[in-house]
Amino acid sequence: MTNKQPLTLKSTAAIHTLQPVRLMTRLCKHWGHKFPVELGEQQGSIELPLGLCHMRCTDILQVQLHSDAEHISQLQQVVADHLRRMASMEELVIDWQQA
Secondary structure: OOOOOOOOEEEEEEEOOOOHHHHHHHHHHHHOOOOOEEEOOOEEEEEEOOEEEEEEEOOOEEEEEEEOOOOHHHHHHHHHHHHHHHOOOOOOOOOOEEO
């Protein structure tokens, strides 16, 4: 986010996937070449120009986005598109909820 507006909005999604850790790891490694990424065994975060993406793995992939009002919808779309691409043949249902 070039103008550094406060990240006042939060959006979350609980994504059912057969391999939450694999999906999180693939996304972090994919974006790790362009953006700051932190990746642990069960959690990861990515600092994108549109906002922040935090992920935590349990039996599902929990995704939390932080952005401003101008960018939250675009961030949701970008993260969802990339998660679906990383999931390969698995069809993901991603339902963002404003928190």
